[in-house]
Amino acid sequence: MSQIIDAKGKPCPTPVLMAKGAITAGESAFTVLVDNPTAVENLKRLAGNQGFTAAVSQAEGGYSVAFSRTGCVSCEQAVSAPLPVPGTDWAVFVGRDTVGDGDRELGTNLMRMFFYTLSQSDDKPGAVLFMNAGVKLPTLDEQVAEHLKALTQAGTEILVCGTCLNFYGLTDQLKVGTVSNMYDIVTRMQRAGKVLSL
Incomplete structure (x- = not known):
């Protein structure tokens, strides 16, 4: 049994x-x-x-x-899936829905510009990881969601914290990415050659 x-x-x-x-x-x-x-x-x-x-x-x-x-x-x-060689893969960790602690409108626009620039870059991350207020971006922000869709088409993995989506009542509003968990997100960070945190 x-x-x-x-x-x-x-x-x-x-x-x-x-x-x-x-x-x-x-x-x-x-x-x-x-x-x-x-x-x-x-x-x-x-x-x-x-x-x-x-x-x-x-x-x-x-x-x-x-x-x-x-x-x-x-x-x-x-x-034991093979891990990327350090330095050849990287990830972006997003724990908030604005860039910085100053003016909220400015921070929102900067976040949108960041993801637009990232989607147009030749060096795209292997993964973008959303937690806490960061989960508002692939759910509530149409512009960021479109940039994330462009990233997924280029092969970037988008993982979104399910506990955080539930906390903010956004589970049914996810526009792009995979509902994930702390284990998967931590594992993805460990596999990255570097992690950029916003």
Whole structure:
């Protein structure tokens, strides 16, 4: 019988970390119980990144996500995705919706100009990571969202903190990017050769 991990009521990114712990411990099949769709999406993404399939079903009080190892020749290769060579990949961390602490209108315009300039640059980041008030940009700011769409078309990964979206009531207003979690965002920062913070 596979292991059952009860992560209902646990805040992000605890369900992902609990599942990652089972994977690290060598479990090839286990089930995680959660109570919200954001956790389900986070777990499905973890499964795909770690060489597992994830079967989702409705369970009492939430959802059941059954992990099972895919039939790979070398599961170790699936678990350990190659990291970018330091200096060849970089990320932008956005924890606010304006640039600087001065005038708000000026800060808003500067943020829009930053993302426009970034989208036109030859050296685009591998990822843009949004947390706290930064999540207002890919949800409420049409101009920034358009610049982010241009970045995604060029291969930039856009990760947006799901807990932050929920806090601001913006989960249903995300215009571009992937609803993510602290585990994925921290991992993406660790893989970057450098991280620019706004």
